Amino acid sequence: xxxxxxxxxxxxxxxxxxxxxxxxxxxxxxxxxxxxxxxxxxxxxxxxxxxxxxxxxxxxxxxxxxxxxxxxxxxxxxxxxxxxxxxxxxxxxxxxxxxxxxxxxxxxxxxxxxxxxxxxxxxxxxxxxxxxxxxxxxxxxxxxxxxxxxxxxxxxxxxxxxxxxxxxxxxxxxxxxxxxxxxxxxxxxxxxxxxxxxxxxxxxxxxxxxxxxxxxxxxxxxxxxxxxxxxxxxxxxxxxxxxxxxxxxxxxxxxxxxxxxxxxxxxxxxxxxxxxxx
Amino acid sequence: xxxxxxxxxxxxxxxxxxxxxxxxxxxxxxxxxxxxxxxxxxxxxxxxxxxxxxxxxxxxxxxxxxxxxxxxxxxxxxxxxxxxxxxxxxxxxxxxxxxxxxxxxxxxxxxxxxxxxxxxxxxxxxxxxxxxxxxxxxxxxxxxxxxxxxxxxxxxxxxxxxxxxxxxxxxxxxxxxxxxxxxxxxxxxxxxxxxxxxxxxxxxxxxxxxxxxxxxxxxxxxxxxxxxxxxxxxxxxxxxxxxxxxxxxxxxxxxxxxxxxxxxxxxxxxxxxxxxxxxxxxxxxxxxxxxx
Numbered sequence: 001x002x003x004x005x006x007x008x009x010x011x012x013x014x015x016x017x018x019x020x021x022x023x024x025x026x027x028x029x030x031x032x033x034x035x036x037x038x039x040x041x042x043x044x045x046x047x048x049x050x051x052x053x054x055x056x057x058x059x060x061x062x063x064x065x066x067x068x069x070x071x072x073x074x075x076x077x078x079x080x081x082x083x084x085x086x087x088x089x090x091x092x093x094x095x096x097x098x099x100x101x102x103x104x105x106x107x108x109x110x111x112x113x114x115x116x117x118x119x120x121x122x123x124x125x126x127x128x129x130x131x132x133x134x135x136x137x138x139x140x141x142x143x144x145x146x147x148x149x150x151x152x153x154x155x156x157x158x159x160x161x162x163x164x165x166x167x168x169x170x171x172x173x174x175x176x177x178x179x180x181x182x183x184x185x186x187x188x189x190x191x192x193x194x195x196x197x198x199x200x201x202x203x204x205x206x207x208x209x210x211x212x213x214x215x216x217x218x219x220x221x222x223x224x225x226x227x228x229x230x231x232x233x234x235x236x237x238x239x240x241x242x243x244x245x246x247x248x249x250x251x252x253x254x255x256x257x258x259x260x261x262x263x264x265x266x267x268x269x270x271x272x273x274x275x276x277x278x
Numbered sequence: 279x280x281x282x283x284x285x286x287x288x289x290x291x292x293x294x295x296x297x298x299x300x301x302x303x304x305x306x307x308x309x310x311x312x313x314x315x316x317x318x319x320x321x322x323x324x325x326x327x328x329x330x331x332x333x334x335x336x337x338x339x340x341x342x343x344x345x346x347x348x349x350x351x352x353x354x355x356x357x358x359x360x361x362x363x364x365x366x367x368x369x370x371x372x373x374x375x376x377x378x379x380x381x382x383x384x385x386x387x388x389x390x391x392x393x394x395x396x397x398x399x400x401x402x403x404x405x406x407x408x409x410x411x412x413x414x415x416x417x418x419x420x421x422x423x424x425x426x427x428x429x430x431x432x433x434x435x436x437x438x439x440x441x442x443x444x445x446x447x448x449x450x451x452x453x454x455x456x457x458x459x460x461x462x463x464x465x466x467x468x469x470x471x472x473x474x475x476x477x478x479x480x481x482x483x484x485x486x487x488x489x490x491x492x493x494x495x496x497x498x499x500x501x502x503x504x505x506x507x508x509x510x511x512x513x514x515x516x517x518x519x520x521x522x523x524x525x526x527x528x529x530x531x532x533x534x535x536x537x538x539x540x541x542x543x544x545x546x547x548x549x550x551x552x553x554x555x556x557x558x559x560x561x562x563x564x565x566x567x568x569x570x
Contacts (some may be wrong), residue, residue, distance in 0.1 A: 011382075017548070032431075049529060057501060116341050131385060132383075132384075134382065134383050134384060137354055155281070160382070162382060162383070163381060164381065165383055166381060166383050166424075169423075169425040170377050170425055173425070173513055215375075215377070215378045218373060218375060218378035218379070219378050219379065219381070221337055221343060221373070222371075222373055222378060222379035222436075223381060223391075224337065225335060225337065225366055225371045226365055226366075226370075226381075226391055226440070226443065227361075227363045227392060227395040227439075227443065228391070228394040228395050229363065229395065232399045234394055234395055234397060235393075235394050235397050235398060235399065235400060235403065236390075236394055236400060237386075237387070237390035237402070237403040237404055237407060238387075239400055248524060266458065271284060
C-alpha cells in the first residue's frame with residue numbers, strides 16, 4: 001500500500017523529464033486535440049508513430065506503459081464492442097438475431113481503440129510519467145495565473161492539490177493501520193458478498209475521516225505558524241524556466257497538428273480509404 | 279522595561295466548551311523568558327502549558343492580560359496583520375505530530391515553505407534552506423519524500439522549516455511525545471544545539487523529566503497557573519509537591535534526593551541511570567578512600 005503514488009512518476013533524465021511543466025501541459029492539450037483531428041488512415045499512422053517516438057525519447061520502459069494501460073482495458077474493450085454493435089452501414093458483414101455487424105463498425109472500433117491507447121500513452125508519457133506531482137501543480141498554477149485577474153482562487157487550488165498529494169501516502173498508511181486494528185478484533189474484509197465487504201469498510205472509513213479532519217486542523221495551525229497567508233506576496237524557491245527546448249517542443253507539436261490537418265485534406269477521411277480496400 | 283524577550287502580565291485565556299460555558303485554561307500567568315534561555319515547561323494534561331504556548335505566537339488571542347514579545351505589546355489594538363506575521367516569524371512553533379506539519383512532497387520544498395511565505399527572493403531562500411538542513415543534519419535527505427523518513431527525521435525537517443524563517447525563539451509543543459527513544463534523543467540534541475550554538479531561545483513543553491533536566495530552567499504548570507519555576511536542581515529538590523500535581527520525579531533523582539537528605543552531596547541534575555550510578559560510585563570510592 002505504501003508504494004502507491006498518484007501520478008506514477010517514473011524518474012529519469014530524458015528531454016521530456018527536463019522540459020518545463022507548463023510546456024508539457026500545453027503540449028499535452030495540443031496532442032490530445034491532434035489525436036482527435038486524425039481522420040485519414042495516414043494521419044492515424046502519424047499519430048501512432050508519434051506515440052512510439054514519445055516512448056523512445058522519454059526512455060520509460062514499455063512494461064511501465066503497458067501497466068498504465070492495463071487498468072483501462074475494460075474501457076477499451078467496451079468502447080470497441082459498442083462501436084462494432086452500433087455503427088450502421090450499407091451491407092452487414094454478418095447477422096445474428098438482432099445483431100448486425102457492418103464493416104464500417106469494425107473500422108470505427110479499430111480506429112477508436114487505437115485512439116484511446118495513443119491518448120493514454122501520449123498523456124502519461126508527456127505528463128504523469130515524466131513530471132513530478134509538485135512540478136505539475138506549479139505548472140498548473142502558473143499557467144492559470146491570468147485567471148487570478150477574474151478573481152479565481154488559482155493559488156488556493158494549487159495549494160490544495162499539493163497538500164492532497166502530500167497526504168495520500170500518509171492516509172494510505174493510516175488506512176492500513178486501521179484495517180489491521182479491525183482485523184485484530186475480528187474484522188473481515190476479504191470474504192462475503194460485495195455488500196458485506198462494503199459494509200465492513202464503514203468502521204475503517206469513519207475513524208479515517210475523523211483523523212483526516214484532525215490532521216487538517218493541525219496542519220492549518222502549523223501553516224499559520226509558518227506565516228502562510230495565501231498566495232499574495234509569496235515567492236517561490238525554484239522558479240520555472242521556459243527554455244529554448246520548451247519552445248521547440250511546443251512548436252513541434254503545433255507543426256504536428258498542422259501535418260495531421262494536411263493529411264486529412266489530401267487523403268480524405270479514413271472511411272473512403274478503407275472502403276476502397278474492402 | 280526588562281531585558282526579557284517574552285514577558286506576560288497576568289495572562290488569562292478561556293475557551294468555550296461544547297455546552298457554551300467559559301472554561302479558563304490559563305489563569306493569570308506572569309512570566310519572563312530571557313533571550314537565549316532554554317526553558318522546559320512541565321505539567322500534566324490540561325495544565326494549560328500548551329495553551330500558554332499558543333498564546334505566545336498569536337495562534338490564540340488572550341481573554342485578558344498582556345504579552346510582550348521583544349518589547350512589543352502583541353495584545354495592543356494597533357497590531358496589524360503584518361505585525362502578527364512578524365511575531366509568528368520571531369516565535370516559531372514545532373508541534374507533536376510530525377506528519378501534520380509538513381506541507382510539501384519534497385523535503386527541501388517543505389523547508390522553503392516558511393521563507394516563501396515571507397516573500398524572500400529565490401536565491402536567498404535557497405541559501406536559507408541549505409543552511410537550515412545543515413543545522414539539523416538532514417542535508418543528504420534534501421530531495422527525499424518526507425513520508426519515507428522516520429519520525430525523528432520528519433521532526434527535524436519540521437524544525438528546519440522553522441529555522442529557515444530565522445526565528446529568535448522556538449516553542450516545541452510536545453514535539454518528542456510521538457517519537458521512539460532514538461528519535462527523541464536525536465531531537466533533543468538538535469534542540470540543545472540550536473540553543474547553545476545558534477543562541478535561539480527554546481521553550482520545550484514535555485512530559486519527560488530527563489528532557490526537562492537538560493534545560494536552564496523548568497516552569498511547572500498546574501491548573502492554568504505557574505506552580506513552580508526554577509533551575510532543574512531546585513525543582514527536583516521537592517519531589518513531594520511535584521507528585522501532588524501529577525508529575526513523576528525520576529527514580530534516580532529521588533534516590534539522590536534521599537541520599538542528600540541522609541547527608542550526601544549529589545547534584546540532582548544527574549538524572550540518567552548511568553550518570554546517577556557514576557556519581558554514587560565516585561562518592562563511594564572517595565568515602566572508602568578517606569576511611570582508609
